[in-house]
Amino acid sequence: MPMIDWTLFKLLLKKDWVKFVSFLVGIVTMTVGVGAYFPTLYHTQAARDAMAVVLQSPAMTALFGPSKLARPYTTAGLFGYEMLIWVILVAVVANLSISVANSRGDEERGIVELLLARAMSRFQWLNTLTAELLLFNGILTALNGFGLMLIGMPGHTIGGDWLFAGLVGLTGLMFGLISLVMAQVFGTARNTTIGAYLFVTLSYLVMVLATSLQAPNWTWAAIVAWGTEFGVYSTNQRGPVALLVLGVLGFYALAASLLARRDLDAGLLPDRPGAKRANWTLKGPLTLLVRTQGLTGVVWLVMIFVFGYAYGSAFNLMDNLAQTNQVVSNVIAGNGGHTVVMNFLVILTMLFGILSAVPGIMVMNHLFSDEKKGYLESLHAKPVGRLRLFSGYAAFGWVLSVAVLAAGLLGMYVGGLVNMTHPLALSVFGRAFLGMVAPMTVMVLGQGLIIGALPKLRNLIWLLAYLAFFDGYFGHLLKLPTWLGKLTPYGWMPKVPVAAVDWTTSLWLLSLAVILILFGMSWYRRRDLEIG
């Protein structure tokens, strides 16, 4: 029997090619596009040296992973350090998405049962999925490798180009396999996704904590950041690549052995019998959402709080550094005369503002996927108006997003409170919160319009979020044009919490959000529901 079922392989590619192309384009433009731009940023050795000092400050290493920068600092070296973890994270998201949909997702839809009833063994199935991941990451590595060679940043080596590309591909592949492991453990696609993202986030958090608490040995526990240990373009250690290969093989073997011992359509964790009767908390669309989406919500809240705490605890180190190093404070602080921490806070606030929109957007997307999966069909035959259903999802999503934003900022506040000699005032975070609520609301309620009117376009919002993130993070660093940021609602807000909240902007953003959701509602009331 062949190791791989080529018929299924072709079928998967046919189904996934749009996803393939969009992720590949996204990741490669991120790598090669930024790479092409980088040389214009740091012309002089002095500028590069200053940037290197900044990047090696604890606050930055908390974000980017441990620094292996080596003198003399080159453009390629700075690029390798600044960009690697972000490109890896996006590649990981791509791999999770492909992997979960094809494993637990297809199993839930009953497709795997059909496949295995034919002459296909479990291992052929697993191998075919693995082969698809291999292909994806192979293409990704090739495109990134050749792309980086082509732009040839000052100070690059061909070995460094391929090391960068290879680390992204290998880490992506490894996380694709990790989600295959999760798909064996958890019984539903939803829980598999939660499990996989939890793993990624935890792993990133370990890195943040290890660097901000200065415990470098612990960074090895942060699987997602393994790539950052290689000093791409600086020291270019290639030996530890073996570690990643070993990781890939290990997770494959784990997935295979778990698959061998479990039942189809079930996870490894057995199902416990539940309640015979619904208790009083389950009585309408909103409470139903609390039941079905509540766990995901709690996971978000806890993770974002810890995340915030980790960054908050890095503030102190940053403060000290800025006081002792003039170069650092110049570069990070720019010309406004603000403190280093405050400027760092601007970036973090933006990051949290964008992140917090994600759970709300996902709840809105659930309105469509629950409809597609037929869960809502029996609800629609009840005296529950579409308005009530739609408002239930929108309200739940929005409140969750607001809570996630608050939890993240609160985590930061508490992190600072515990670790800083002169902690930042709560009002600073209040300002950050008020500044971010409006653009975040536009994102969440805007997605309501998409779900109500044109659910087929529901994935475009991620492009917008990606753009906002990219602009927020690299806009200043890469000196991107300001109109780019204005394409997203986040680009219209002044830089809170350093700047004051602009109430006029907030007001029109909120009005826009309300208009969007009203249009969404009226479309949702008028369109056919799609089932199956």
Place this chain on the structure above:
Amino acid sequence: MANVMEVSGLTKNFGQFHALKGISFEVQPGEVFGYIGPNGAGKSTTIRTLLGILKPTAGTAQIFGQDAWRDAVAIHRRLAYVPGDVYLWPNLTGGEMIDLLLKLGGQKHSAETDELIERFELDPSKKSRTYSKGNRQKVALIAAFSSQPELLILDEPTSGLDPLNEATFQAVLGEFKANGGSTLLSSHILSEVERLADRIAILRDGQIIETGTLAEMRHLTATTVTVKTIQPLPDLSKVAGVTGLQASGHHAAFQVSGDALAQVTALLAQAQPESLTAEPPTLEDLFLHYYREKPVNAHD
């Protein structure tokens, strides 16, 4: 009394595809209206339009005298629905799902609910995703019956039930009917429709090709006759309305249409039948009759 449901000229297009092409029928109070047709005929599409899940392209559908699309919420207070494929939230138990559906309709879990759970032998403490298709259907059936609606809309409600549970379903539906409830029953299981339905509509390619009581429809199709006579058989092949004749000496087997029946029995009587069986057409025969012999222009 006014009709419970009134559908007239109902048309539904999905883009270029014409799923329903001007459907008209009505459901009278207290009756079980059978809605049958092959796969893809448009049964589920009709039902989803009746429930306001789909918006009609043209024509009207009224339930309790109200518009199915515009007044959906008001109508839904008085009806219950069991979909053909029941999908339940994977992490709710069957019991929770039943209660939720009841509460959404403003009702409560009652003694009758418990009784139905018992009669259908459902374990309500299991998570929905571990239920088989039949068990998911039971969840929807129990929720539907115990909400005591005036109208039941059932889309192939027994396609996943085993014979015992199907018998339970038929008994429960019988009681519902005895209490004056009306039902729209779409089904593939013809014996079930035959037993339960007062009137039937046959749907094909988005068009209703026949409506009426089973007795009326039988009139339109042939009775199967086998006969053995003492005297030699008369020549039946000349009689208009006799088909599929297989005759040899004193034996004959053939089909005879309703309007030729009188003439044929008179002829046979002269030959002194020794044994005679006449089988009325089953719904199955009707079904096949309509699907094979009266092809409508499926696609234009």
